[in-house]
Amino acid sequence: MSSFATRKCVRHVEREAVARCPSCGGDFCRECIVEHNGRVLCATCLAKSVAGAGAAQDATPWRRKGGDAAVTAACVLLLWIAFYGFGQFLKALPPDLHEGTVWRKAVEGAGNGEDR
Numbered sequence: 001m002s003s004f005a006t007r008k009c010v011r012h013v014e015r016e017a018v019a020r021c022p023s024c025g026g027d028f029c030r031e032c033i034v035e036h037n038g039r040v041l042c043a044t045c046l047a048k049s050v051a052g053a054g055a056a057q058d059a060t061p062w063r064r065k066g067g068d069a070a071v072t073a074a075c076v077l078l079l080w081i082a083f084y085g086f087g088q089f090l091k092a093l094p095p096d097l098h099e100g101t102v103w104r105k106a107v108e109g110a111g112n113g114e115d116r
């Protein structure tokens with residue numbers, strides 16, 4: 001019975017397999033196999049089992065969704081404040097600026113300066 005000795009880890013071809021994962025049936029080396037709750041599983045199956053078992057009570061997706069909503073709300077609020085502030089700033093500007101006379105004066109002044 002030297003068949004087991006010749007088995008290699010499915011992830012590490014150069015390494016000898018020390019155990020077989022009961023879930024996927026693959027042979028794995030010491031590094032790839034993990035003991036979890038009295039069961040020996042490969043890292044892939046362990047991740048799957050942990051994800052499946054923890055999905056019910058894990059509130060991370062909900063929390064993440066709530067976080068996204070909060071971030072979106074904060075962004076909208078910030079944008080609204082920015083636009084409101086900009087509106088107030090425009091209102092506070094002197095009427096001359098709205099009519100463009102300030103700019104026209106400046107342009108005319110510059111033109112006159114160039115002419116003479």
Ligand SMILES: [Zn+2]
Pocket residue numbers: 021022023024025026041042043044045046
């Ligand atoms: Zn497995």
Ligand SMILES: [Zn+2]
Pocket residue numbers: 009010011012015028029030031032
């Ligand atoms: Zn391995």
